[in-house]
Amino acid sequence: MKQSMTYKKSGVDIKQADVFVKGIQGLMKQTMNASVLCKHKAFGSLFALDKKKFKNPVLVSSTDGVGTKLLIAKHANKHDTVGIDLVAMNVNDVLCTGARPLFFLDYIACGQVKPQLLKEVVKGIAIGCRQAGCSLIGGETAEMPGIYKKDDYDLAGFTVGIVEKDKIIDGSKIERGDILIGVESSGLHSNGFSLVRKVFSLPHQKRLAKELLKPTRIYVKEILPLIEKFNIKGIAHITGGAFYEKLTKIIPEGKCCLVYKGSWPVPKIFQTIQAKGNVPEREMFTTFNMGIGLVLIVQPKDVAGIQRFLAGKGLKSWKIGSIINNKNKIIL
Secondary structure, three states: OOOOOOOOOOOOOHHHHHHHHHHOHHHHHOOOOOOEEOOOOOOOOEEOOOOOOOOOEEEEEEEEEOOOHHHHHHHHOOOOOHHHHHHHHHHHHHHOOOOEEEEEEEEEEEOOOOHHHHHHHHHHHHHHHHHHOOEEEEEEEEEOOOOOOOOOEEEEEEEEEEEEHHHOOOOOOOOOOOEEEEEEOOOOOOOOHHHHHHHOOHHHHHHOHHHHOOOOOOOHHHHHHHHHHOOEEEEEEOOOOHHHHHHHHHOOOOEEEEEOHHHOOOOHHHHHHHHHHOOOHHHHHHHOOOOEEEEEEEOHHHHHHHHHHHHHOOOOEEEEEEEEEOOOOEEO
């Protein structure tokens, strides 16, 4: 007799997925506010805009993932921080326009749904959402045994923020003489891990797991009030492409970032990577944040006040350069 086939026998266990989804409902509710409309039978997640707070609102969106940092988490069997990374990579991007993150959705792809492990991931996502002041309103978990190995998973996230049209920060007002303020990162954040994994052996990665898995710093609650208080002309989130691509992204034509490399302390982890991997200096500043998670471009008169404000929020910052007239976008 021919054996009957089921979805479960093909590798997809719908009941396990249901167990996981029910297990994270409490984590999601911890992030929600009155704008979230909970309609259990809806195919989409509903979020109501508060029209009283905005005159001419513009929605700002971002989508991103965590990358091969997930492999470090897998080898270390520590999955409760990569969710914070996922949120950070998205909300910090919309923050660069001056937008306040409203809500977040996640996409988890895996070879097999393991409720406890994935709950640890979502726990981090919920923590990140609370740090960013946004609501985790939905997501998708895709069990795909034909694409992913049994113990593998991947993450993607999506966020939407809001900003008044006349308060959008786009770098267009940046001019010669403006100052670059570098705001500290928490470490590697979520970029350059393919290179990290080439530099360090697997045993070395495990020994360094605590440092390598430090979650990406979320800047929303510190920077939004700063924007209200000071004239911030540009904000760059130093992620993939780092100084050579992300910082120059917001610079007007004919203007150049003159960055002084010795103006801030480069954390030891970056020095170790460069020395052990014999990584060229330009490669380091193209791949890694080098201890600077955000760069603010401001008027000279505001520098001292901004640095005092950031220090009051527990963030270290340094005057790392200035804007000059030059055909090159950046001079390090």
